[in-house]
Amino acid sequence: MLDLFEIVRRAARSEAAVLIRGESGTGKEHIAKALHELSPRSNKGFNAINCATLTPELLASELFGHVKGAFTGAIRDRKGLFQTAHQGTIFLDEVAEIPLDIQARLLRVIQEQTFIPLGGTDPVSVDVRIISATHQSLREAVQQRRFRNDLMYRIRVVPIFIPRLAEREGDVEALTWYFIDEFNRQGHRQIEGIRRDAMELLLEHEWPGNVRELRNVIEYAFAIGEGPILEIGCMTPELRGEAPTPTQPFGQNHAERDQILDALARSNGRKSEAADLLGMSRSTLWRKMREHHLIT
Ligand SMILES: Nc1ncnc2c1ncn2[C@@H]1O[C@H](COP(=O)(O)OP(=O)(O)OP(=O)(O)O)[C@@H](O)[C@H]1O
Structure with a gap:
């Protein structure tokens, strides 16, 4: 065929x-x-x-x-x-x-x-x-x-x-690299590799939103991650199996992590803007990102 x-x-x-x-x-x-x-x-x-x-x-x-x-x-x-x-x-x-x-x-x-x-x-x-x-x-x-x-x-x-993306053999990996290339060309960050466990997460996902969802996930990872390697920590909460829980108070740990990720995504990775959205200082945001292993 x-x-x-x-x-x-x-x-x-x-x-x-x-x-x-x-x-x-x-x-x-x-x-x-x-x-x-x-x-x-x-x-x-x-x-x-x-x-x-x-x-x-x-x-x-x-x-x-x-x-x-x-x-x-x-x-x-x-x-x-x-x-x-x-x-x-x-x-x-x-x-x-x-x-x-x-x-x-x-x-x-x-x-x-x-x-x-x-x-x-x-x-x-x-x-x-x-x-x-x-x-x-x-x-x-x-x-x-x-x-x-x-x-x-x-x-x-x-x-x-x-066919649905999940049924297209080899396409999740190929399109992941295609989008990495696309966002690399935008210039604010250069990704050289993706950790094996992060790629496995992508390969296991069902992709109900198909290629559009994959593109968004890679854009999110570009926005909130740092360094040249895409890691699990910069994948969306949905992908990591942690549905966002916006009704929980900020003090609860996993809700706090999701809110930080959400604010970083909404501010395209700009930390001072994300800090403003969260109502905290830039240095507090850095500290909390470190606590949640969002940066090393
Ligand atoms: N093979 C591909 N290579 C690169 N990008 C792709 C590919 N397929 C889809 N995309 C990207 O995925 C996103 C969704 O694609 P598109 O809008 O063509 O889907 P659609 O089936 O027309 O969606 P809808 O039915 O919701 O309108 C777009 O950003 C598009 O550029």
């Missing part, structure tokens, strides 16, 4: 509509951008829209644009994403959430490569490649009559499934 990278590389060369399916944080938008960047359309626009977060009227207006006076508040003509992505790519995130009447318009754009902006009369021609994503089964949405069968076939010419 072709691996994900090879499917993406091959699909990118074509004009075929791609439907990416995967849980939240698995990297659907990341793959969509890669498909665009590796395609002959890479020098044109990549317009992304989350179809689950807008009212139907706003979604239609974002996609197809409107003319002045099309609805209350439409004070001037506005081009939609299809028009501004001409010769480029449009990424429809959470495509299963598109209301049925907008699905009908979308189908027409795909079939005829033209559309009429809201309130307008003149058709606009566009040449746009469509990449869509969903965290749910589109087939089920079709069975539940929430999604048009004909549209499903139009947008899933190449279906790509991204």
Whole structure:
């Protein structure tokens, strides 16, 4: 079976509509951008829209644009994403959430490569490649009559499934190094290695938030740790199996450690800011960090 990278590389060369399916944080938008960047359309626009977060009227207006006076508040003509992505790519995130009447318009754009902006009369021609994503089964949405069968076939010419991070052999380690490299390039700290027990913790974790959660964990470790090696002590409380307990009074030891870690994360590792957040002096924060083995 072709691996994900090879499917993406091959699909990118074509004009075929791609439907990416995967849980939240698995990297659907990341793959969509890669498909665009590796395609002959890479020098044109990549317009992304989350179809689950807008009212139907706003979604239609974002996609197809409107003319002045099309609805209350439409004070001037506005081009939609299809028009501004001409010769480029449009990424429809959470495509299963598109209301049925907008699905009908979308189908027409795909079939005829033209559309009429809201309130307008003149058709606009566009040449746009469509990449869509969903965290749910589109087939089920079709069975539940929430999604048009004909549209499903139009947008899933190449279906790509991204498994959960925990099921992707080798990816936790590879992505850990990828993010270490990314944060090293930001320059405030240089990580050269990761302790074996810390890597084991990463490998054992279930990653319900998938790649997004892993990136956050590495960013957290960069923010609160010190020195060139990532250690268990700078992993998030959740990862270490110590759920934060914000209701406990500050005096209790593990709550104190979590609050320090939280303040350091919120202040991006800046200790004077973290000390302010905690209402203590900078020297007290240093002492407490030493007591909790957060620095050596
Ligand atoms: N293969 C990868 N390499 C590097 N970074 C990645 C990869 N996959 C995902 N990421 C990063 O993980 C984060 C989440 O990815 P992305 O937004 O693409 O997920 P998603 O599946 O679209 O999430 P959602 O469904 O919640 O919108 C982003 O910061 C993204 O850059």
